[in-house]
Amino acid sequence: MAQNPDLVRGALEPILLELIGTGASYGYEIVRAVQQASNGELLTQEGTLYPALHRMEKRGYLRATWKTSPEGRKRKHYQLTGEGCRYLEASRTEWAAFSKTVSRILGITHVAVVCQ
Amino acid sequence: MSQSFASDGGAEPRDGTSSDEQLAAEIADHLAAAAGDLKRRGEAEDEAARLALARFGDVALVKRQCWWIHNGEDFMFRTVGIALLSLLTIGVAVVGFGAWRLQSTLTSRTEELSEQLASLTTTQQAMLVQQRPPEITGLAYLGDPSTPAKDVEIRVFRFSEEPASDMGKSATGVVTRRLRTDALGRFDSGILQAGEYCVLGPLMDPEGKASEHEFLFSQLQSRPLYLTAGVGKSTVDLDLVASARIRLSVTDIPNVVTIAGEEVRVFVQILVSTDGVRIFEHMQSRPQPVQPSDEPPRDGWPLPLPKSSRFASAVQRPADLPRAWWLPPRDYSIELRLSFFPTNTPVIHTKPIPIALKLIPGRTAAITVSLLGDPLENRFIAAEKKFENIQPLLKSVADGIELNGAVAMEERETLPVRNTDPH
Numbered sequence: 001m002a003q004n005p006d007l008v009r010g011a012l013e014p015i016l017l018e019l020i021g022t023g024a025s026y027g028y029e030i031v032r033a034v035q036q037a038s039n040g041e042l043l044t045q046e047g048t049l050y051p052a053l054h055r056m057e058k059r060g061y062l063r064a065t066w067k068t069s070p071e072g073r074k075r076k077h078y079q080l081t082g083e084g085c086r087y088l089e090a091s092r093t094e095w096a097a098f099s100k101t102v103s104r105i106l107g108i109t110h111v112a113v114v115c116q
Numbered sequence: 117m118s119q120s121f122a123s124d125g126g127a128e129p130r131d132g133t134s135s136d137e138q139l140a141a142e143i144a145d146h147l148a149a150a151a152g153d154l155k156r157r158g159e160a161e162d163e164a165a166r167l168a169l170a171r172f173g174d175v176a177l178v179k180r181q182c183w184w185i186h187n188g189e190d191f192m193f194r195t196v197g198i199a200l201l202s203l204l205t206i207g208v209a210v211v212g213f214g215a216w217r218l219q220s221t222l223t224s225r226t227e228e229l230s231e232q233l234a235s236l237t238t239t240q241q242a243m244l245v246q247q248r249p250p251e252i253t254g255l256a257y258l259g260d261p262s263t264p265a266k267d268v269e270i271r272v273f274r275f276s277e278e279p280a281s282d283m284g285k286s287a288t289g290v291v292t293r294r295l296r297t298d299a300l301g302r303f304d305s306g307i308l309q310a311g312e313y314c315v316l317g318p319l320m321d322p323e324g325k326a327s328e329h330e331f332l333f334s335q336l337q338s339r340p341l342y343l344t345a346g347v348g349k350s351t352v353d354l355d356l357v358a359s360a361r362i363r364l365s366v367t368d369i370p371n372v373v374t375i376a377g378e379e380v381r382v383f384v385q386i387l388v389s390t391d392g393v394r395i396f397e398h399m400q401s402r403p404q405p406v407q408p409s410d411e412p413p414r415d416g417w418p419l420p421l422p423k424s425s426r427f428a429s430a431v432q433r434p435a436d437l438p439r440a441w442w443l444p445p446r447d448y449s450i451e452l453r454l455s456f457f458p459t460n461t462p463v464i465h466t467k468p469i470p471i472a473l474k475l476i477p478g479r480t481a482a483i484t485v486s487l488l489g490d491p492l493e494n495r496f497i498a499a500e501k502k503f504e505n506i507q508p509l510l511k512s513v514a515d516g517i518e519l520n521g522a523v524a525m526e527e528r529e530t531l532p533v534r535n536t537d538p539h
Contacts, residue, residue, distance in 0.1 A: 044171075046146070047172045047175065047177070050139070050182055054139075054182045073141075076141075076142045
């Protein structure tokens with residue numbers, strides 16, 4: 001499925017927060033989690049992950065820590081903050097309402113909305 | 117302000133490392149992890165590195181985007197600050213320049229105002245000078261301003277603000293000043309009240325002599341002028357000389373005729389007017405100036421005024437003629453008639469004959485009066501046979517008399533000749 005950059009840009013941050021909240025912590029691991037969750041449809045350009053991570057870190061949704069990888073490399077790990085959790089919840093609600101509205105207008109009757 | 121990445125201890129970039137270096141380390145870890153993953157899936161090391169880099173995308177672009185996320189705010193803040201500082205500097209410069217311009221303008225305006233104030237002060241001074249009380253000054257002269265009329269009386273006449281009476285066109289008013297000219301012919305009224313004035317001066321012959329009995333007109337009236345408060349000095353110059361003459365002579369008219377034993381004196385009367393009827397219609401007991409009018413005298417100012425109360429006239433015995441009178445050169449209307457003065461009855465006049473005359477300076481108009489028809493004595497003799505009473509007799513003779521006036525303009529003045537008739 002071809003990715004519409006505008007649609008991806010609006011959904012990427014909640015997706016990343018969701019996956020980080022479920023355990024993914026460093027860049028490549030997060031990318032793999034997104035690709036697996038999207039069946040490879042999202043983050044085909046893996047580098048686009050980092051501006052989103054850094055933006056959320058700056059906003060306080062994520063907290064970063066540096067650790068050493070098993071291979072001995074410096075690795076930056078991200079954790080969801082309380083502010084990030086609240087933002088994620090709000091994003092879920094907004095996205096559900098938005099997608100429902102768009103689906104209704106576009107005539108889509110069966111929508112699978114995953115909410116945890 | 118650069119982003120400072122938090123760390124949990126020994127593996128994080130050392131203190132002082134820049135955010136660029138931290139980002140580079142993060143990307144390097146990503147690429148190494150991806151390449152290692154690919155190698156574990158069977159890719160060669162080089163190919164794995166290449167594929168990892170290809171999947172990552174534009175590293176430089178990612179770095180720029182991240183740098184901007186962390187430093188854009190500072191950059192923007194700094195840029196805006198610099199811009200604001202620049203604007204402030206420009207503003208200060210503009211304000212300074214404006215202030216300088218304002219100061220220059222104010223200085224220039226102040227100078228202009230100072231000049232205007234100085235000009236205004238000058239104008240006010242001029243106004244103050246002009247706001248002196250009204251005065252009339254002038255020069256009385258004899259034919260030429262270089263020949264002053266010395267020690268002559270000049271009268272300043274103020275017209276009444278009341279309209280002229282119905283009795284005539286002469287003005288009402290008062291003589292407010294009686295002045296005498298100095299050795300230079302000058303006179304000065306002194307301070308006057310605002311109002312309408314004229315100056316009266318004596319009419320004089322070319323030698324500067326004035327004789328009440330020698331002039332049909334005795335004085336000159338200057339142009340009326342209205343003096344407003346603050347007008348200051350007004351100048352009125354008067355040429356007092358009457359430079360033309362009328363000489364009157366008669367032929368074949370006796371001084372006295374005797375009718376029925378009664379002596380009747382005979383006189384020749386000359387009535388002279390100028391400028392129409394204006395100066396002869398008044399009924400004043402004394403000659404008064406002519407009322408200011410929108411219609412100036414036809415021959416202009418000054419205007420000669422008669423010496424008698426009502427007419428510029430002279431009554432002469434035929435024996436006293438020829439007789440000459442000095443007059444100002446202008447147009448005149450003359451009437452001539454004979455008057456009979458019986459001893460005990462009223463005077464009887466003949467019909468007047470009119471003569472229009474224009475007098476020229478330096479010339480004498482010689483008027484010779486004669487009877488048309490029979491001599492005067494023969495007329496009375498014939499009338500005595502018709503009338504018993506003298507009054508109808510005189511009336512009959514007077515009505516039948518027709519005078520003739522012959523005018524000749526003489527280039528050279530001749531001295532008047534006085535008859536010495538004993539009557």
